[in-house]
Amino acid sequence: MKKVLKDILYKVSLIATTGDMEVKVKDIVFDSRKVSSGSAFVAIAGTQVDGHEYINAALEKGAKVIVCENLPENLSEGITWVQVQNSAKALGIMASNFYDNPSHQIKVVAITGTNGKTTTATLLHQLFISMGYSTGLLSTVENKINEDVIPATHTTPDAVSVQALLRKMANAGCTHCFMEASSHAIVQERIAGLKLIGAVFTNISHDHLDYHKTFDEYIKAKKKLFDDLPKDAFALVNSDDKRGMVMLQNCKATHQTFALKSDADFKAKIISNTLEGLELDINGKQVWFRLIGAFNAYNLLGVLGTAVLLGEDEDEVMTSLSAIKGAKGRFDQISIAGITAIVDYAHTPDALENVLKTINGVRGGGEQLITVVGCGGNRDTTKRPVMAKIAVQESDKVILTSDNPRFEEPEAILKDMQAGIGPTDLRKTLTITDRREAIRTACMLSKSGDIILIAGKGHEDYQEIQGVKHHFDDKEVVSEILNELKQN
Ligand SMILES: CC(=O)N[C@H]1[C@@H](OP(=O)(O)OP(=O)(O)OC[C@H]2O[C@@H](n3ccc(=O)[nH]c3=O)[C@H](O)[C@@H]2O)O[C@H](CO)[C@@H](O)[C@@H]1O[C@H](C)C(=O)N[C@@H](C)C(=O)N[C@H](CCC(=O)O)C(=O)O
Ligand SMILES: Nc1ncnc2c1ncn2[C@@H]1O[C@H](COP(=O)(O)OP(=O)(O)OP(=O)(O)O)[C@@H](O)[C@H]1O
Ligand SMILES: N[C@H](CCC[C@H](N)C(=O)O)C(=O)O
Ligand SMILES: [Mg+2]
Numbered sequence: 288m289k290k291v292l293k294d295i296l297y298k299v300s301l302i303a304t305t306g307d308m309e310v311k312v313k314d315i316v317f318d319s320r321k322v323s324s325g326s327a328f329v330a331i332a333g334t335q336v337d338g339h340e341y342i343n344a345a346l347e348k349g350a351k352v353i354v355c356e357n358l359p360e361n362l363s364e365g366i367t368w369v370q371v372q373n374s375a376k377a378l379g380i381m382a383s384n385f386y387d388n389p390s391h392q393i394k395v396v397a398i399t400g401t402n403g404k405t406t407t408a409t410l411l412h413q414l415f416i417s418m419g420y421s422t423g424l425l426s427t428v429e430n431k432i433n434e435d436v437i438p439a440t441h442t443t444p445d446a447v448s449v450q451a452l453l454r455k456m457a458n459a460g461c462t463h464c465f466m467e468a469s470s471h472a473i474v475q476e477r478i479a480g481l482k483l484i485g486a487v488f489t490n491i492s493h494d495h496l497d498y499h500k501t502f503d504e505y506i507k508a509k510k511k512l513f514d515d516l517p518k519d520a521f522a523l524v525n526s527d528d529k530r531g532m533v534m535l536q537n538c539k540a541t542h543q544t545f546a547l548k549s550d551a552d553f554k555a556k557i558i559s560n561t562l563e564g565l566e567l568d569i570n571g572k573q574v575w576f577r578l579i580g581a582f583n584a585y586n587l588l589g590v591l592g593t594a595v596l597l598g599e600d601e602d603e604v605m606t607s608l609s610a611i612k613g614a615k616g617r618f619d620q621i622s623i624a625g626i627t628a629i630v631d632y633a634h635t636p637d638a639l640e641n642v643l644k645t646i647n648g649v650r651g652g653g654e655q656l657i658t659v660v661g662c663g664g665n666r667d668t669t670k671r672p673v674m675a676k677i678a679v680q681e682s683d684k685v686i687l688t689s690d691n692p693r694f695e696e697p698e699a700i701l702k703d704m705q706a707g708i709g710p711t712d713l714r715k716t717l718t719i720t721d722r723r724e725a726i727r728t729a730c731m732l733s734k735s736g737d738i739i740l741i742a743g744k745g746h747e748d749y750q751e752i753q754g755v756k757h758h759f760d761d762k763e764v765v766s767e768i769l770n771e772l773k774q775n
Contacts, residue, residue: 306367324349379479382450389453397468400489404467409614423456425466443472470508492637516540553592580645616745623769625735632745643681658682664695672707688725691751
């Protein structure tokens with residue numbers, strides 16, 4: 288597939304161009320290592336290096352077009368040079384043009400928020416499939432075209448992959464796509480060029496301060512999704528979160544809210560909340576859902592609101608939604624020898640607190656709650672002591688362990704976590720660096736009736752250490768160990 292450069296640049300804010308604008312481009316590439324003869328290379332300033340430093344490398348590999356913010360002093364002949372205001376944004380718009388603007392053919396809804404994006408997007412994907420629509424999904428766990436899985440590397444793919452995936456969805460006849468918009472993706476313009484029919488805000492709490500630096504900047508990142516919405520889209524926010532209304536300030540789209548506590552366009556009351564599911568009162572109708580925890584009542588309301596705003600019948604939505612299970616690795620329960628193990632992707636203070644409070648709200652009382660938790664390396668260090676503190680406050684015993692250490696020393700991460708625990712609570716805390724051993728210890732300390740929460744990695748089937756992903760699956764490991772112990 289080759290496209291004429293000037294068509295690809297439609298709607299890009301240009302500063303200057305030199306060279307042939309009719310040149311045909313084979314692909315759009317933002318990594319010089321992936322350039323081949325006939326590529327257009329887009330130079331982007333990143334967090335590690337500046338793509339402008341790789342313009343020569345891209346030319347050596349055969350790039351025909353260079354798109355950049357700062358032109359080099361000497362412009363090689365035979366190359367088309369395009370100077371733009373914002374190359375990350377240009378990349379998104381160019382990718383959309385290159386793939387014939389798939390988001391103009393599909394109704395794309397983006398979901399943002401610290402927690403609940405994957406759950407909301409996955410429920411919407413399953414809901415729309417169950418209602419007979421051909422539907423796509425872009426999520427942390429996996430990307431999907433109907434039931435076909437395309438592995439995910441990020442919560443929101445890079446700008447070129449977003450458009451390429453949407454093109455595949457459009458070609459497969461998808462009418463809808465539900466996608467997560469991470470704050471990193473919004474700031475990095477991975478969703479530039481995308482036409483959204485709606486955006487959903489779940490909540491905002493402590494995370495990613497390594498990247499955004501301040502909470503205000505993190506809020507601004509989320510808000511940008513709403514600031515950029517067109518007039519004919521909808522903006523659906525959780526108005527029980529005090530930043531929900533902030534998202535709607537100066538937002539041109541139709542304002543819509545969902546809430547459990549305050550008045551809202553989509554409102555519900557929790558009737559019962561058990562380890563089997565949630566019963567909600569929605570507009571006087573009592574509906575049973577298979578998801579667990581009050582926080583999931585918010586996700587369900589976000590899903591219901593989105594579906595209704597997309598034109599679906601509220602009663603039909605509730606009936607279909609009540610049969611759907613949540614996303615993989617979210618409150619995933621297994622019970623072996625009377626011990627309940629819960630694997631959950633809680634990797635933020637708010638998520639951990641919600642999951643632990645949910646368990647404490649439904650447990651009998653005589654049993655122990657043992658939490659196994661760690662924090663990821665090369666990520667926000669300030670959430671580490673806070674997560675450890677929440678774990679000890681809400682559990683009978685805590686085993687601190689490694690999550691994905693990435694390029695950090697696991698012991699250094701654990702030390703940061705321990706700093707959040709006071710001397711009295713340290714007595715109920717063990718620190719076991721090896722995650723398998725930590726899970727084994729939790730199992731050995733448990734007796735029938737006890738509950739083990741294994742938090743932080745949910746669906747992940749690997750542990751990332753020094754750039755290498757080793758197979759590791761919390762659910763698999765805990766099942767193996769509990770079965771082994773049962774036999775002995
Ligand atoms: C911090 C972060 O978000 N980094 C993302 C960013 O990379 P970067 O800015 O660090 O890039 P860089 O290495 O400085 O390079 C700058 C530019 O030079 C180019 N380059 C670089 C080297 C070279 O030889 N040639 C070359 O052309 C690069 O391709 C890039 O265009 O842009 C890359 C391309 O899109 C992403 O893959 C990368 O994600 C990294 C791997 C990552 O771990 N990101 C995480 C934090 C992330 O994005 N997470 C969110 C979810 C968070 C959540 O809500 O929980 C997600 O959406 O997945
Ligand atoms: N609405 C919610 N409010 C608070 N906590 C939630 C909510 N929904 C889910 N959680 C908790 O957060 C964890 C992550 O949920 P989910 O994967 O849906 O979030 P996410 O926003 O996609 O996360 P990520 O940013 O890593 O992609 C869950 O395992 C659960 O513990
Ligand atoms: N999308 C999140 C995932 C965190 C998952 C946790 N297991 C970790 O590795 O920190 C991030 O990139 O921060
Ligand atoms: Mg997610």
